[in-house]
Amino acid sequence: MTSNSASLPGINRRALLRGASLAGGGLALSTWMPAWAQPVSRGIAKPLPQLSGDNIALRVAHEMVQVDGRQAHVIAMNGTVPAPLLRLREGQAVRITVDNALDEETSLHWHGLLVPFQMDGVPGLSFPGIKPRSSFTYEFPIEQSGTYWYHSHSGLQEAMGHYGPIVIDPKGADPIGYDREHVVMFSDHSFVHPHTLFSKLKQESGYYNRQKQTLAGLLAGKDQSRADRLAWARMRMDPTDILDVTGSIYTYVVNGYGPNDNWTALFKPGERVRLRFINAAAMTIFNVRIPGLQMTVVAADGLPVRPVPVDELQMTVAETYDVIVTPVEDRAYTIVGEAIDRSGMARATLAPREGMVAPVPALRERPLLTMKDMGMGAMDAPATGTDHAGHDMAGMDMSAGAASPDHGASGQSMNMNMRDGANAPEVVLGPGVQTIAPMPVDRTGEPGVGLENAGHKVLVYRDLVALERNPDVRGADREIELHLTGNMERYMWSIDGQTLSESKTPIPLRTGERVRMTLINDTMMNHPIHLHGHFFELVTGHGDHSPRKHTVNVPPGGKVSFDVTGVYGDWAFHCHMFLHMHAGMIRVVQVRGAGEAA
Template sequence: MTTTIKRRGVLRAGALGLSGLALPYPAWAQTGSPGLRPTSPPLSGEDIRLRIAHGMFDVGGRTGHAIMLNGVLPAPLIRLREGQNVRLHVENALDEDSSIHWHGLILPFHMDGVPGISFPGIKPRSTFTYEFPVKQAGTYWYHSHSGLQEQMGHYGPIVIDPAGAEPAPYDREHVIVLSDWTFRHPHEVIAKLKARGGYFNRNRQTATSGSMSAADRAMWGRMRMDPSDIADVTASTYTYLVNGHGPAENWTGLFTPGERVRLRIINASAMTIFNLRIPDLPMTVVQADGMDVKPVETDELQISVAETYDVIVAPADRAYTLVAESIDRSGLTRATLAPRLGMTAPVPALRERPTLGMKDMGMGGPGSGHAQHGGTAAGGMDGMDHCTAEHAAMGHCAPGASMKMDHSMRDKSLVPPSVKVGVGVDMIAPMPVDRTGDRPLGLEQVPHRVLTYHQLAPLVPFPDKRPPARSIDIHLTGNMEKFMWSFDGKKMNEGAEPIRLALDERVRINLINNSMMNHPIHIHGHFFELVTGQAHGHPIKHTVNVMPGGKASFDLTADAPGDWAFHCHLLYHMHAGMMNVVKIRPLADGGAQ
């Protein structure tokens, strides 16, 4: 097996007093661009050293301040083997606290790397050693859990080779780290979001845009919502990266025709969900979130923030463009797969931007007439009569509306008493439905195959066959205009009660998205079975994207004692309050407290 990805320099040597020295560039991030310095191998072995420090990052002809590990962005690939022990010595050269969370790794909770939950953090100009046995194989990543450092470049990939035979053999691999970069300081970004809802949305609906009817425009206006408000932060400030390269820099991965090439795709973005495809080259998905799945062939997939997908492709003797569009289609990044340096393929133009519709408002249950988003600029709502007699009886129609839907996302009586209703909750999905089998927003009617969670089947079934002993509902709540986000209307830093589970308890978690935003929800230290109801089995994941106005359920075995972070992996949503702690304790009576 060979690794042919390489990487250009991103650190100005003079910034750290290293003028004249040749800096290392990790071999996993190799590019076909000419004139680059030699590469260095991934970090491996039982003792690994990482240094967190300030640096300068170049992209698109501009330079900005970054936080890097070992002087590169993304951080170096860490390559481990299942069954080994590892000690990771992390030096913090910043003038502020830092941390590293090993995303998706099963380890003791005090090695998980979340300040204030599992350890105190790494103080400035000090070193902390993480030490744990490597209990798994697959594609993972690591990143800061301190402040907003992740947005500034503090993230990198992890590949763990299996102790035995590889279930999905391949001849060559490339690690593909997708991310978003802004030259704004992240505190400025969140300040803009809080100051004005949709600040970065440059594609707002206007009085004459699209084919939306006047009635629909008035309806959206009454709700104080914008059907184009799909991504909080857009290409108006973001440059989207592949392995630290912008789209104009064209990162290139080489292959030999006839090889089976494994692409280990990691979404290390702060805020960007990507729709990824390689025109004319089918992808066979063999792993999701580091867990092997039964091979399934597709043409496009959506990868939410913090998810990973491993795919195998069999390219011919030609170049291919890997294109990753932001979910709102305000921008894209691209890379090239080619048998020889200098080859390129056409870069597809951005597709028509999608808009939100009935399902995204939590009004799209069976029989709603809106199984798909497409049709009109407003998501296919034009001319639809949603206010049945049943809906009117439920209070979902305005008085005297004569069977016209009132779209009562403002009806806060629809939530249970467990949800704290206040200024931080400005929308409630009246009829949320399970959307784990839905094609993602904007991909409902494309003519090619699109991956959904329902197509994922575990190669090895989840070991715990017990049915859940109880069920917990968690509402994903927010105020989009004021950029307030929470679970059950309660921010973690404002006294939200922890989620308490008994050790080895089997529990079903129901995530109910009361907002019109996607939320990738991640639990630390555990994998769960995503409940899809498919006969081939439920996929095993650590992160699930909950679609707007939708629901997703997973079955969790609380087999790791300790305190574990549980949060939306959209960085600014987590920072704004959509986070909690799962406390797992052994109890004599087997109950939870």
């Protein structure tokens, strides 16, 4: 997406002509087709604008851009969405001056970068924010290499296009060999303001779900049986409730270009091509594949991993994955980013020449959630059957007694210390906590919702093994258990039953302390959890080569454990589903020295 403002310096006028042609007769011939099925290739082969050096200037402003031939209002940096690619080098010190041309506060958070907490970019926590019509200079050393990104942490700006990619080259030889590279940044664009999206969800949580079960699905045997539907209805749960905001309202984009635009990346047959995938979406988990090409995962969240050949990977919001592909045929391939609920897809092309196009696969059948997603452990039995202990599933009240809005009173609490002997705070029950998962399980060996029977190799977290030995291999001194809680009917989201404004104390750590954090998802939605200022090691059985990440998806009814070493400062810790964070699923991790008061 490039700004249409002719007053901006360096405007790309070809982008304006491209947008005008999209709005013309060629598009009119196929407007009846869904976006992912549009056959027209525009042959863009257009690199992202790039900034490098020790001094970088960014300007944040409202812009109008073209997305699939439609005018879109965005908050852009230097006139483009995504913002310019920042190409940096490990070991350098960088100064990034941000000029805020908005009439509201803004900010930039350097997602995954290890920076001093005062430079982390969270207004009201680590710095005061960038006031309207003013500027702020971030200064920090570059201590790592890999694929990262940056985005606003103010209001709902990120959901309006305020994001961009970062590539950091290693100071020595790159452990990942390649002949050519492309940044492939997935996102979701709404022509409706995110405040409106949030308001609609508060009024009716399934407002954007156009894939609910129907009588036709029942008669065709594609959906749940009548008995199962009644059982789920008694629990006031919807097995098609997979994404809050769907392809019914979103246009899924790659580097700012919609499916009709068909952003194209070039290659020469036989080359090792490094694709730097970034999920910069506000609310969308993508299933990424390239039909006809195997991908080899070589980095996760910026850090190298032992190569893992896969056919598909599920990339949650805010994650990055680097993959190597080696196309040997002189033909085009489609890069598919299918929404997890199959309501739409981002589409781009990998080709040896401009103007080429590959077949675009049809959307696969939308998945249905199971009892396992309800926190019923390993039980995949239908709701009308019996669990492994012989309990009648049809009669079970999944609202967990006092945790139900019907049974609980605001301000009640339940101590969850019975689980794993963990040092768990009390979960505050009330209208914001709809369920407590009775039997959550570790699902890091599973491919993700909807990919259980994909028929090919799908990446799972347990496949990831760090290329180098972890810098801190100590065992954890203690464990902190946190519950991801919510009430989908009322669209309320929290941690341990409390929003940020309701929580009285931060999560305390000591500098250098080794802590195991266990996240339990008591809801039916996926929650990508991001800890600022740290890498953590997933507990997946790989010892001193555990994969190091800064963002991890906690699936419905699942739990994830990781070990982390405290770094001094006040750090945001939140769900990266943007509207979940906006609703309250965010806390502060406060790290202090041994002699300081927490």
